[in-house]
Amino acid sequence: MILVIDTSSARSVVALVDDGRLLSESVKTSGREYDVGAEVAALVPDVRRLAGVAVALGPGSFTGLRQGISYGLGLAMGLVAPLYGLRSLEVQAARAPAPAIGVSDAGRGRVYFLTPDGRTGLTEPADLPQEWPAVGWLKTGGVNLLPEAGLRPYGEAAARVVRTAREVGYGSVRPEYMQSFGGLL
Secondary structure, eight states, X not given: OEEEEEOSSSEEEEEEEETTEEEEEEEXXXXXXXXXXXXXXXXXXXXXXXXXXXXXXXXXXXXXHHHHHHHHHHHHHHXXXXXXXXXXXXXXXHTSSSOOEEEEEEETTEEEEEOTTSOEEEEOXXXXXXXXXXXXXXXXXXXXXXXXXXXXXXXXXHHHHHTTOEEOOTTOOOOOBXXXXXXXX
């Protein structure tokens, strides 16, 4: 079983996945009150059963990313288990039943995006590519998102993405902070 942690966007998630399947998940509003440790303890009472930990690397805010990555890194190190890095926008896009743009808040009313053809960017909501629908959890308005009811649960999408995720060394985790994401363009 692999524990997935994502604290990179407007909602935070811990999910338990196994062999490409979602076993359970908890999705809650992100913020100061979000307690990764409590959510993990409720989902996985015995963490020694975990075969690995996957963390969302962003893009996202400094504090949000650090919260999930730090917890996941510490847990993986303590278990001497593999640590996998997930691209937050890739997991969001994988929630859609057809090709879609993964989006996330970038602050100041802007959004980060990842298109199905691999383009990344930082833009105003009105300037998002229009070829595909958008999927993500935003505080920012102005983005026509696919309805949640028609999307896969986050954990199910993460279970698919983690199959091809790269393992990252404990000392080489590189979050994509809001400021650094622009360098990917």
